[in-house]
Amino acid sequence: xxxxxxxxxxxxTAAALPLAACGRDLPTAAQLAxxxxxxxxxxxxxxxxTPPTRNYNKPVVWATYRPVETLDPVQAFxxxxxxxxxxxxxxxxxxxxxxxIGPGLATATYPTPTKLVLNLRxxxxxxxxxxxxxxxxVYSLKRAAxxxxxxxxxLVFNRVKSIVATSPSVVTIxxxxxxxxxxxxxSSMPGIVVEKAYAEREGKKFGTPQGLTMCSGPYExxxxxxxxxxxxxxxxxxxxxxxxxxxHELIFKGIGDDASVTSGFETGAIQGDYPLNIxxxxxxxxxxxxxxxxxxxxxxxxxxxxxxxxxxGNVKVRQALSMAINREALIQALYHGHAQLPRTxxxxxxxxxxxxxxxxxxxxxxxxxxxxxxAKRLIRQAGAEGQSITIGTTSSINxxxxxxxxxxxxxxxxxxxxxxxSVSAANYINFFTSASARKGIDAFPTTNYPDYADxxxxxxxxxxxxxxxxxxxxxxxxxxxxxxxxxxxxxxDQRAALVAKAGDLIAQQLPWIPLDAPNxxxxxxxxxxxxxxxxxxxxxxxxxxxxxx
Amino acid sequence: MVRFAGRRALMLVVALxxxxxxxxxxxxxxxxxxxxxxxxxxxxxxAAQRVLTHEYHLDQPVLERYWHWLTGALLHANLGTxxxxxxxxxxxxxxxxxxxxxxxxxxxILIVLFGVGLGLLAGLRRxxxxxxxxxxxxxxxxxxSFVAAIVLLALFSVKLGWxxxxxxxxxxxxxxxxxxxxxxxxxxxAFAVVVRVTRVTVRAELAQEHxxxxxxxxxxxRLVVRRHVLRNASIPITTVVGITITSLFxxxxxxxxxxxxxxxxxxxxxxxxxxxxxxVQGISLVLVAAFVIANALVDLLYAVLDPRVAIGSRAA
Numbered sequence: 001x002x003x004x005x006x007x008x009x010x011x012x013t014a015a016a017l018p019l020a021a022c023g024r025d026l027p028t029a030a031q032l033a034x035x036x037x038x039x040x041x042x043x044x045x046x047x048x049x050t051p052p053t054r055n056y057n058k059p060v061v062w063a064t065y066r067p068v069e070t071l072d073p074v075q076a077f078x079x080x081x082x083x084x085x086x087x088x089x090x091x092x093x094x095x096x097x098x099x100x101i102g103p104g105l106a107t108a109t110y111p112t113p114t115k116l117v118l119n120l121r122x123x124x125x126x127x128x129x130x131x132x133x134x135x136x137x138v139y140s141l142k143r144a145a146x147x148x149x150x151x152x153x154x155l156v157f158n159r160v161k162s163i164v165a166t167s168p169s170v171v172t173i174x175x176x177x178x179x180x181x182x183x184x185x186x187s188s189m190p191g192i193v194v195e196k197a198y199a200e201r202e203g204k205k206f207g208t209p210q211g212l213t214m215c216s217g218p219y220e221x222x223x224x225x226x227x228x229x230x231x232x233x234x235x236x237x238x239x240x241x242x243x244x245x246x247x248h249e250l251i252f253k254g255i256g257d258d259a260s261v262t263s264g265f266e267t268g269a270i271q272g273d274y275p276l277n278i279x280x281x282x283x284x285x286x287x288x289x290x291x292x293x294x295x296x297x298x299x300x301x302x303x304x305x306x307x308x309x310x311x312x313g314n315v316k317v318r319q320a321l322s323m324a325i326n327r328e329a330l331i332q333a334l335y336h337g338h339a340q341l342p343r344t345x346x347x348x349x350x351x352x353x354x355x356x357x358x359x360x361x362x363x364x365x366x367x368x369x370x371x372x373x374x375a376k377r378l379i380r381q382a383g384a385e386g387q388s389i390t391i392g393t394t395s396s397i398n399x400x401x402x403x404x405x406x407x408x409x410x411x412x413x414x415x416x417x418x419x420x421x422s423v424s425a426a427n428y429i430n431f432f433t434s435a436s437a438r439k440g441i442d443a444f445p446t447t448n449y450p451d452y453a454d455x456x457x458x459x460x461x462x463x464x465x466x467x468x469x470x471x472x473x474x475x476x477x478x479x480x481x482x483x484x485x486x487x488x489x490x491x492x493d494q495r496a497a498l499v500a501k502a503g504d505l506i507a508q509q510l511p512w513i514p515l516d517a518p519n520x521x522x523x524x525x526x527x528x529x530x531x532x533x534x535x536x537x538x539x540x541x542x543x544x545x546x547x548x549x
Numbered sequence: 550m551v552r553f554a555g556r557r558a559l560m561l562v563v564a565l566x567x568x569x570x571x572x573x574x575x576x577x578x579x580x581x582x583x584x585x586x587x588x589x590x591x592x593x594x595x596a597a598q599r600v601l602t603h604e605y606h607l608d609q610p611v612l613e614r615y616w617h618w619l620t621g622a623l624l625h626a627n628l629g630t631x632x633x634x635x636x637x638x639x640x641x642x643x644x645x646x647x648x649x650x651x652x653x654x655x656x657x658i659l660i661v662l663f664g665v666g667l668g669l670l671a672g673l674r675r676x677x678x679x680x681x682x683x684x685x686x687x688x689x690x691x692x693x694s695f696v697a698a699i700v701l702l703a704l705f706s707v708k709l710g711w712x713x714x715x716x717x718x719x720x721x722x723x724x725x726x727x728x729x730x731x732x733x734x735x736x737x738x739a740f741a742v743v744v745r746v747t748r749v750t751v752r753a754e755l756a757q758e759h760x761x762x763x764x765x766x767x768x769x770x771r772l773v774v775r776r777h778v779l780r781n782a783s784i785p786i787t788t789v790v791g792i793t794i795t796s797l798f799x800x801x802x803x804x805x806x807x808x809x810x811x812x813x814x815x816x817x818x819x820x821x822x823x824x825x826x827x828x829v830q831g832i833s834l835v836l837v838a839a840f841v842i843a844n845a846l847v848d849l850l851y852a853v854l855d856p857r858v859a860i861g862s863r864a865a
Contacts, residue, residue, distance in 0.1 A: 069635075264809075
């Protein structure tokens, strides 16, 4: 339910680097020969990489698209913070590389549909040696649930009535209505446990460069130079004997533009990165000292429809526009072909449960293809010929500019008038936060994802009234009911069926228009191996799986 | 001397006050909202928004916020807290100013050594050397520092692997190693300006009547150059070198970004984009102070170079 926000570097080097500058031209049909057909959902994509055989003793520099800004998990919501928090902290539930969820600091059981019981593991300790107790869990969860603590996650606790330590090692969460999404949330940032005494002592400084944090994870903070780098060392007392870190020192650096990341890799200044998309992919792939691989991801690129009162208020116009978008060209331009054609607003990499149910549904959905003639017919039926739309974007972030250009081309090709309203990279995020910034904008592109491998985690933000990203008050009772029912359904396959049903309806109603579903790109130095190639780095352990080859 | 120092100190204070006010107000007028940075674009509940707005005083009118900042700065030497990094501005600047100062110093030395040196040689000796220097400086003058950065990186770092591509190193040798390419990128276009001004100034002095008289009286060429040409040429050369080097503080932003250096220039750009008021304010004031102080030093140098110039008066 988040998005990549802004890259500052893009803003300053946009003029400098052709590769970071505004949207590239879409490739020709001949260049598209290798583009993903979208036929097999996750075929050939695996989160596995070669397992490490030994320790890696040199420091590993890991790039994030911008520097880390906070270590407070309840304020982590974007790539850099999530990738760092998952190395420092443990959550109550644990996301695995394939998207499934297992026990973390606790096992979770639902004795009744409205009661979630967390049985704490004995053994985990914080870096300072204190054991992780039920009091720490209650404190951390209440902090995440509180709307006034600065937490970004209070909404996900809206079915929670009470959180109580029923014994020194048991925490009981009582729900107002059944909520089987909560287990997923507890595997992500809102489920991270921090030390109560430490957080209370640091107060407002908690999570900042002065206050740092106190977790139980495989790495601990050694040095943080805000705006530049965060150095971590392996926690020698990590409680999980199966996942002892093999890389001794890990340095996260915020490096924004493709050129710097590329030269960093080629000169050995960077050892690893999960790039969102990188224009220099062929160059990295050609480098014999690097390993480049693709795995399943939770992310989708989509066009947010934020105004249902304008031209796009008519579902036929949205369907026509969707039908006219050349997604294969877009996938080639942005991801060199390494993305899937989205049949609804989901990435098959986000099927963390009920895979066969989701797969069967996916197979039934049509592959999106360009059909200008049919699209024009829809526009005529809607009486929308010659009507205009305005697409918001920023020319400073290549992927967003390319998305917007591609939508504009589609709109023009079916007889709509389309204008692009480009703002600075810094102001682009205002489309998400400020109604006045969205004024006059009909749609804008985004990269979005659910926090754990469940398409519902994204659907509920955009397709339910009151959803955090439902900017146009889109409402369809059938979609809302399917999602609400899914939330209350215990059986994973039945829940998947309801979520898939909502996905089918979303694909027809198009509250947002899906653009593509990128695969997870992972680049590491050849000598470094074992990092899972999936979206798990955003929610579960990953760095302690790496080591030397 | 005391009066000179006093006058300059007063000038510094006024410059800082005026610029702090102008920067604060213009940042407030610019579009964007620091809250968006704080939330990373995430939709916050109204309650969470209220908490954050209040915590960072964003609910107060701009003049009140300025006053709050100013009294904090004057009375408690507190430049405020960064919204983005939740870190006091003074420590943010403290961590970064070293790199920028080293970078500017390194580039300054390159400019003085090669810019002034080659400019003098080209001015004094016509012919092959002169033509070569002019040709090189023409090319360098046309290359903006971000292009120079990319070319240098591609050649010396990626292709040849001689010098590192990222970061600022620790320890003297490693710092020199890390800052060489950035310093060259930063110095390149300024070098061209200094070379040309030096060359033209020397040429002009050579054509002066008193130089020709001295030459015709049989005074050795070395002495003529030292006493009559260089002495007189030194004032305009000092002026241009002074201005060039102070301007490097601001220009360093681009180079710092390209080489991922942890300096104040890069931090300023980042802060301005995310509307991190206190950081923009703090760094700008450092830049203003650097400029005023460097100018004072240049004025002092005038008096040393030319006894006819009284301290503090502007040299011709």
